Amino acid sequence: MKMKVESVNLTDPSLLLRPEPVYDGKPVSAFRNFDDDENDPMKARVRKTYYDMHTNMSVDFVKAKMAKWLKFNHFKATMKEALIKLNDLVDESDPDIDLPNIVHAFQTAERIRDEHPDEDWFQLIGLIHDVGKVMAFYGEPQWCVVGDTFALGCKWGPSIVYGDDSFRDNPDTHNPKYNTKYGMYEPNCGLENLLMSWGHDEYLYRVLVHNKAKFPKKALHMIRYHSFYPWHAGGDYQHLLKEGDEEIKQAVLEFNKYDLYTKSAGIPDVEALWPYYESLIEKYIPGVLEW
Numbered sequence: 332m333k334m335k336v337e338s339v340n341l342t343d344p345s346l347l348l349r350p351e352p353v354y355d356g357k358p359v360s361a362f363r364n365f366d367d368d369e370n371d372p373m374k375a376r377v378r379k380t381y382y383d384m385h386t387n388m389s390v391d392f393v394k395a396k397m398a399k400w401l402k403f404n405h406f407k408a409t410m411k412e413a414l415i416k417l418n419d420l421v422d423e424s425d426p427d428i429d430l431p432n433i434v435h436a437f438q439t440a441e442r443i444r445d446e447h448p449d450e451d452w453f454q455l456i457g458l459i460h461d462v463g464k465v466m467a468f469y470g471e472p473q474w475c476v477v478g479d480t481f482a483l484g485c486k487w488g489p490s491i492v493y494g495d496d497s498f499r500d501n502p503d504t505h506n507p508k509y510n511t512k513y514g515m516y517e518p519n520c521g522l523e524n525l526l527m528s529w530g531h532d533e534y535l536y537r538v539l540v541h542n543k544a545k546f547p548k549k550a551l552h553m554i555r556y557h558s559f560y561p562w563h564a565g566g567d568y569q570h571l572l573k574e575g576d577e578e579i580k581q582a583v584l585e586f587n588k589y590d591l592y593t594k595s596a597g598i599p600d601v602e603a604l605w606p607y608y609e610s611l612i613e614k615y616i617p618g619v620l621e622w
């Protein structure tokens with residue numbers, strides 16, 4: 332049975348704010364601009380998603396989300412079942428931008444397989460990287476599931492979309508414990524010690540660790556930080572990074588090359604591809620998982 336979640340669009344709004352990269356000869360289109368436009372409901376919706384996110388995402392809020400989700404008591408499913416479940420979340424109000432999630436998953440995986448035929452773990456990361464969006468089935472609003480992520484507990488990164496204005500009603504903006512350059516961190520504490528905004532990246536990372544996935548460390552980093560644009564694209568948070576974080580960044584950037592939403596790349600034959608990817612699931616993240 333198809334479950335429908337009204338007005339939940341699980342295409343990352345972050346993707347709508349960037350030029351579409353060239354793929355299969357498709358030309359790069361113009362940047363969507365960030366200006367408000369009452370005549371463009373899509374733009375208004377993306378803006379609202381980020382304003383809601385930036386207003387609500389505080390240190391306390393993230394800790395509460397972690398307390399809720401890191402019990403891993405929401406459902407039990409194999410990785411394949413979770414991917415199929417995610418595919419049933421569709422937004423029928425937006426036919427122009429929607430690609431079934433499973434298509435995006437297989438396109439990402441297959442693009443990686445083309446260029447990295449020997450790195451099967453990397454291909455599987457491509458397939459599963461967005462499956463954390465299943466949180467949308469359990470009452471999480473879009474702004475708590477998708478979109479760019481950022482670090483909490485210190486001054487907002489200058490390259491976060493919509494900037495300081497979008498954080499004006501966030502309690503942490505006015506809290507001296509959190510609103511300074513270092514906030515609650517020591518200088519050069521390292522990427523992995525940053526408290527990240529709650530979303531599908533952090534959740535899936537935690538699910539994989541909790542269920543003892545056999546991925547290399549690099550793979551887990553790709554999952555955890557793929558939406559951390561203010562860091563990997565904007566260059567923010569340098570004063571909090573430590574040696575080795577640059578290597579993580581290179582891995583994330585390598586992954587992000589393949590994470591594109593595009594209808595121009597052709598629709599993969601999902602049924603024909605499943606047996607191969609099931610064998611990878613069996614190798615790296617087998618069995619019934621706790622979510």
Ligand SMILES: [Fe+2]
Nearest residue numbers: 343460461558
């Ligand atoms: Fe994602």
Ligand SMILES: [Fe+2]
Nearest residue numbers: 435460461590
């Ligand atoms: Fe994605």
